[in-house]
Amino acid sequence: MDYTTHEHDVLVIGAGGAGLRAAIEASAAGVSVGLVCKSLLGKAHTVMAEGGIAAALANVDDRDNWEVHFADTMRGGQYVNNWRMAELHAKEAPERVRELERWGAVFDRTKEGKILQRNFGGHRYPRLAHVGDRTGLELIRTLQDHGIHQGIQVYMECAIVRLLKDGERVCGAFGYYREDGRFVLFRAKAIVLATGGLGKAYKITSNSWEGTGDGHSLGYHAGAELIDMEFIQFHPTGMVWPPSVRGILVTEGVRGEGGILVNNRGERFMFKDIPDNYKSQTADTEEEGWRYTQGDKNARRPPELLTRDHVARCIRREVREGRGSEHGGVYLDIAWIKKYIPHAAEHIKRKLPSMYHQFKELGGLDITTQPMEVGPTTHYVMGGIRVHADTQMTRVPGLFAAGECAAGINGANRLGGNSLSDIIVFGKRAGEHAAQYAKNASLGAINPEQLRDIEREVVAPFERPVTSENAFTIQHELQENMQDLAGIVRTESEMQQMHGKLEQFWQRLGKVAVSGNRWYNPGWHTSLDLYNLLTVSEGIVLSGIMRKESRGGHYREDYPNKSEEFGKVNIVVHKGSDGKMQVRQEPIPEMPDYLKRVIEANR
Amino acid sequence: MGQATFHIWRGDKNGGSFQEYHAEITTGMVVLDAVHQIQATQAPDLACRWNCKAGKCGSCSAEINGKPRLMCMTRMETIPTDQPITLQPMKAFPKMKDLVTDVSWNYKVNKMIPPLKPRKPDFPDGTWHMTQEEADRIQEFRKCIECFLCQNTCHVLRDHDAKEQPMFGGPRFMIRVASLDMHPLDTEDRLKLVKDDLNIGLCNITKCCTEVCPEHIRITDNGIIPLKERVVDEFYDPVMWIVNKFRGGRKEASTRTPLPMV
Ligand SMILES: Cc1cc2nc3c(=O)[nH]c(=O)nc-3n(C[C@H](O)[C@H](O)[C@H](O)COP(=O)(O)OP(=O)(O)OC[C@H]3O[C@@H](n4cnc5c(N)ncnc54)[C@H](O)[C@@H]3O)c2cc1C
Ligand code: SF4
Ligand code: SF4
Ligand code: FES
Numbered sequence: 001m002d003y004t005t006h007e008h009d010v011l012v013i014g015a016g017g018a019g020l021r022a023a024i025e026a027s028a029a030g031v032s033v034g035l036v037c038k039s040l041l042g043k044a045h046t047v048m049a050e051g052g053i054a055a056a057l058a059n060v061d062d063r064d065n066w067e068v069h070f071a072d073t074m075r076g077g078q079y080v081n082n083w084r085m086a087e088l089h090a091k092e093a094p095e096r097v098r099e100l101e102r103w104g105a106v107f108d109r110t111k112e113g114k115i116l117q118r119n120f121g122g123h124r125y126p127r128l129a130h131v132g133d134r135t136g137l138e139l140i141r142t143l144q145d146h147g148i149h150q151g152i153q154v155y156m157e158c159a160i161v162r163l164l165k166d167g168e169r170v171c172g173a174f175g176y177y178r179e180d181g182r183f184v185l186f187r188a189k190a191i192v193l194a195t196g197g198l199g200k201a202y203k204i205t206s207n208s209w210e211g212t213g214d215g216h217s218l219g220y221h222a223g224a225e226l227i228d229m230e231f232i233q234f235h236p237t238g239m240v241w242p243p244s245v246r247g248i249l250v251t252e253g254v255r256g257e258g259g260i261l262v263n264n265r266g267e268r269f270m271f272k273d274i275p276d277n278y279k280s281q282t283a284d285t286e287e288e289g290w291r292y293t294q295g296d297k298n299a300r301r302p303p304e305l306l307t308r309d310h311v312a313r314c315i316r317r318e319v320r321e322g323r324g325s326e327h328g329g330v331y332l333d334i335a336w337i338k339k340y341i342p343h344a345a346e347h348i349k350r351k352l353p354s355m356y357h358q359f360k361e362l363g364g365l366d367i368t369t370q371p372m373e374v375g376p377t378t379h380y381v382m383g384g385i386r387v388h389a390d391t392q393m394t395r396v397p398g399l400f401a402a403g404e405c406a407a408g409i410n411g412a413n414r415l416g417g418n419s420l421s422d423i424i425v426f427g428k429r430a431g432e433h434a435a436q437y438a439k440n441a442s443l444g445a446i447n448p449e450q451l452r453d454i455e456r457e458v459v460a461p462f463e464r465p466v467t468s469e470n471a472f473t474i475q476h477e478l479q480e481n482m483q484d485l486a487g488i489v490r491t492e493s494e495m496q497q498m499h500g501k502l503e504q505f506w507q508r509l510g511k512v513a514v515s516g517n518r519w520y521n522p523g524w525h526t527s528l529d530l531y532n533l534l535t536v537s538e539g540i541v542l543s544g545i546m547r548k549e550s551r552g553g554h555y556r557e558d559y560p561n562k563s564e565e566f567g568k569v570n571i572v573v574h575k576g577s578d579g580k581m582q583v584r585q586e587p588i589p590e591m592p593d594y595l596k597r598v599i600e601a602n603r
Numbered sequence: 604m605g606q607a608t609f610h611i612w613r614g615d616k617n618g619g620s621f622q623e624y625h626a627e628i629t630t631g632m633v634v635l636d637a638v639h640q641i642q643a644t645q646a647p648d649l650a651c652r653w654n655c656k657a658g659k660c661g662s663c664s665a666e667i668n669g670k671p672r673l674m675c676m677t678r679m680e681t682i683p684t685d686q687p688i689t690l691q692p693m694k695a696f697p698k699m700k701d702l703v704t705d706v707s708w709n710y711k712v713n714k715m716i717p718p719l720k721p722r723k724p725d726f727p728d729g730t731w732h733m734t735q736e737e738a739d740r741i742q743e744f745r746k747c748i749e750c751f752l753c754q755n756t757c758h759v760l761r762d763h764d765a766k767e768q769p770m771f772g773g774p775r776f777m778i779r780v781a782s783l784d785m786h787p788l789d790t791e792d793r794l795k796l797v798k799d800d801l802n803i804g805l806c807n808i809t810k811c812c813t814e815v816c817p818e819h820i821r822i823t824d825n826g827i828i829p830l831k832e833r834v835v836d837e838f839y840d841p842v843m844w845i846v847n848k849f850r851g852g853r854k855e856a857s858t859r860t861p862l863p864m865v
Contacts, residue, residue, distance in 0.1 A: 519615060
C-alpha cells in the first residue's frame with residue numbers, strides 16, 4: 001500500500017485559531033510540530049468570525065474584570081459549564097488578546113488609543129475587542145503570519161480520516177491529500193485535535209463544508225468521551241433571503257450597535273419575553289436600550305442582546321404564530337438609528353462594513369435604509385471532546401483537544417465572542433501540554449494491518465457500482481432530517497425517530513459509490529465526511545433524548561422547563577466495547593467556594 | 604427563473620477541455636450555487652474550492668466569462684444567461700484539477716516577508732497607544748482575504764509569469780509589505796526586500812489589480828505607489844542618501860510622514 005510518512009513530536013489537526021495557537025506554543029517549547037488542515041491555510045472557520053473576541057480588558061468600562069466575565073459565562077451556560085475552564089478562560093483571555101497585538105493584529109481603538117471593546121449578548125460590559133465586523137480574519141491572519149516563521153511544518157488540503165493507537169495511547173493519524181488522493185501517515189508522540197464544529201449536520205447553517213465534526217468523531221472512535229452534545233447553538237440571526245444564502249450569519253454586532261428585532265406588525269417583540277434571571281439586567285424602555293448600545297454606563301441592555309438560545313426561540317415563535325416577515329424570518333433593523341444620530345448611514349457602514357457589503361451583494365438590500373430579514377441558523381456546538389481543564393488532554397493518553405471541537409467552557413449556551421477567546425486560551429494550553437507530553441514520550445508502534453483496513457474502507461466507494469447511493473443525496477437528507485427532528489425545538493418522539501433514521505443512514509453509507517478518480521474529488525470527500533457527520537448526529541440525538549429538560553441550546557417541547565436534577569449533570573457519550581455508542585449522566589463536580597462567591601457577587 | 608448553460612473547464616495539469624452543463628436558476632443564486640448543483644446532480648467529481656460562501660475567506664476564485672471573480676459573490680442575475688457562461692480556473696497559477704489551481708507560490712512569497720517587529724510597549728501591561736486614524740490606514744490592507752485574484756490579474760504574473768527569476772511579489776504582497784511598513788509600531792526595514800527581492804520596480808501601475816479586488820482595497824494608490832515613493836527616497840534620492848549616511852541606519856532615517864490617502 002502506498003503512502004508517505006511524516007514524523008513529528010506534536011501533530012496538530014486543524015489550522016483555525018485553536019490549531020494555529022497550539023502549533024505556535026508547541027513549537028516555542030522546542031519540539032517538532034506538524035499542522036494539518038483540510039482547506040488552504042488561513043481559510044478555516046475562524047476567518048469568518050465577525051463580531052469580536054471577549055476579554056475583560058476593561059478598556060471601555062473599568063468595572064470589568066475576570067470575575068464578571070466568569071460569572072457572565074457561567075450564567076450564559078446555565079451553570080453546566082466546566083467551571084475551571086470558564087475560570088481559566090476569563091483570567092487568561094486578556095493576555096492572549098494583548099499577545100495578538102504584539103504579533104501584528106490591529107484592533108479598533110478607543111479615543112484614548114487603546115483596544116476598543118463592544119457590547120455583545122450576555123456580556124455585562126462592553127467586552128469584545130474587534131476589527132469592524134471581520135475580527136476572525138484579523139485573528140487568523142495574525143496567527144498565520146506569525147506562525148509561518150516559527151518552524152511549523154504545514155500540510156494543507158490534507159484530511160485526517162482516522163487516529164491510530166498503540167495500546168491505550170495515540171500514536172498517529174492517517175489521511176489523504178485532497179489534491180490527488182495520496183495517502184499519508186503522520187506518526188506523532190502527541191496529537192492535538194482542533195477541527196472546529198459540526199454545523200453541516202443541519203440544513204440551515206452558518207458553517208462551511210469543513211464543519212463536519214471530524215475531530216469529535218476522530219476522538220470518539222479513538223476512545224475519547226464526548227460531553228454536552230445536546231447543546232447546539234442556533235444563532236438567532238442568519239440570512240433567510242434569497243434561498244441560496246439562507247443560513248449565512250448576520251453578526252450579533254448589528255444588535256450590539258443598536259439594531260432591533262421587529263415582527264410584521266412593527267412590534268419589538270423581544271420586550272415581551274424576558275427571562276427572570278435577566279430581568280434586573282435588561283432595559284425597561286427602548287430609549288434605555290439605545291443608550292446602553294451607545295455606551296451609557298447607567299443604562300441596561302436592550303432585550304435583543306439576551307442570550308442567543310432565547311432570542312432564537314423568540315424569533316421562531318413569532319414566525320410560527322404568523323408574525324414573521326415575508327420569507328419566514330423577522331426583521332432586523334439597524335437603519336432606525338437615524339432617529340438618534342446624524343449621518344447614520346455612514347456610521348453603519350463604518351461599524352458594520354462586511355454586513356453592509358454582504359446584504360448589498362447577496363441580498364440586493366441596503367441595510368442603512370432597509371430592514372434585514374433574519375432567522376435562526378445552526379452556528380456552533382457547545383458539546384465536544386471531553387478534556388482536562390488545565391491541560392486539554394482527553395482520557396486517551398497523548399490525545400489533546402482545543403477550540404470548538406473540545407467542550408466544557410460554554411455549558412449549555414455560548415456567549416458571543418467567547419469562542420475566539422476560547423480558541424486562543426485553550427489552543428495555547430493544549431500546545432504547551434502536548435509539547436510537554438511529547439518530550440517525555442517516544443513514537444508509538446504503527447500496526448500495518450490496521451492501516452490496510454482503513455485504506456480498504458476509504459477506497460471502497462470507488463469499487464461499488466455507480467448506480468448505488470450518492471453521497472450528496474445522503475448528506476442532504478441527513479441535514480433535512482436533523483433540522484426537522486433534532487433542531488431548535490425537540491421532542492422525545494422526534495429524536496427517537498431520528499435515531500431510527502440514523503441506522504438507515506449508516507446502512508446507506510455502506511453502499512455509497514463515487515465516480516472518477518482520487519484527484520480532488522468532492523463526491524469522494526463527502527462520502528468520507530459522512531462517517532463523521534453520522535457519528536456526531538448520533539451523539540446529539542442520544543444525548544438530547546437523555547436530557548429531559550430545556551436548557552440553553554437544548555429546548556424540548558415535552559419538557560419546556562429547566563430541571564434542578566439535570567442542572568447537576570453532564571451527558572457523556574463514548575464508544576462501547578461492542579462498537580455501539582454509550583450514553584450516561586455524570587454529576588458535575590462541586591464548584592469551589594471562591595468561585596461560588598464570585599457568582600453570588602455578580603448576580 | 605429558468606436554466607443556464609455552463610461551459611466549465613474540466614481537466615488537470617496534463618490538459619483538459621470545456622464541458623457543457625445545465626443548472627436550474629433560482630432567485631438570488633450565485634455562481635457557486637450553480638457549481639454545487641452541477642456537482643450534486645451531474646458531475647460529483649467536479650473540483651472547486653470554497654468555504655464561507657460570503658466573500659470572507661477568498662477560496663472560490665475563478666474566471667467567470669473570462670473575468671477573475673469570487674464565485675460566491677457573483678449573482679446569476681448579473682450575468683447574461685442567453686449564452687453559455689464559461690467557468691475556468693485562474694490562469695496565472697498552475698492547474699490542479701478543474702477550477703482548482705496550485706496557489707502555493709503565494710504562500711512562499713508571504714514567508715519571505717519578515718513579520719511585525721514592534722517597538723517597546725508604551726504601557727506597563729505590554730500594550731501600545733495607537734489612534735483609530737493610525738489603525739485605519741493599515742486596516743484597509745488587512746481586509747485582504749487572500750483570494751489572489753489580484754495576483755491572477757496582474758500582467759507581470761499572468762502574462763510574464765514572473766514567479767522565479769526575476770520574481771515579482773505581486774500586488775497582494777506589496778500591500779502586505781505596505782501594511783507592515785505603515786504599521787505605527789513596527790521597527791523593521793523591508794524596503795530592500797520590496798526593491799530587490801519582490802521587485803516592486805516591475806509594477807507599472809496599470810491598476811488592474813485594484814479593479815478586481817473584491818475587498819475594494821486601493822492596492823495601487825494606497826499601497827504600491829507610496830511604497831514605490833519610499834523606495835525611491837531611500838535608494839535613489841541623493842539628498843536622502845546623504846542624510847541616511849549621516850544618521851547611519853535606514854529605518855530611523857526614512858521620514859515617517861503620514862502617507863497620502865488617495
Ligand atoms: C460566520 C461565523 C461567525 C462567527 N463569529 C464569531 C464571533 O464574532 N466571535 C466568536 O467568538 N466566535 C464566532 N464564531 C465562532 C468561531 O468562529 C468558531 O467557533 C471558531 O473560530 C472555531 O475555531 P477552531 O480553531 O476551533 O476551528 P476552525 O476555525 O473551525 O478550524 C478547524 C480547522 O480544522 C481543520 N480540519 C477539520 N477537520 C479536519 C480533518 N479531518 N483533517 C484535517 N484538518 C481538519 C479545518 O481545515 C480547519 O483548519 C463565528 C462562527 C461563524 C461560522
Ligand atoms: S498596478 Fe502593478 S501590481 Fe497592479 S496589476 Fe498593474 S502592474 Fe500589477
Ligand atoms: S488584495 Fe484584494 S484581490 Fe488581492 S488577494 Fe487581497 S482581497 Fe484578493
Ligand atoms: S467561498 Fe469564501 S470567498 Fe467565496
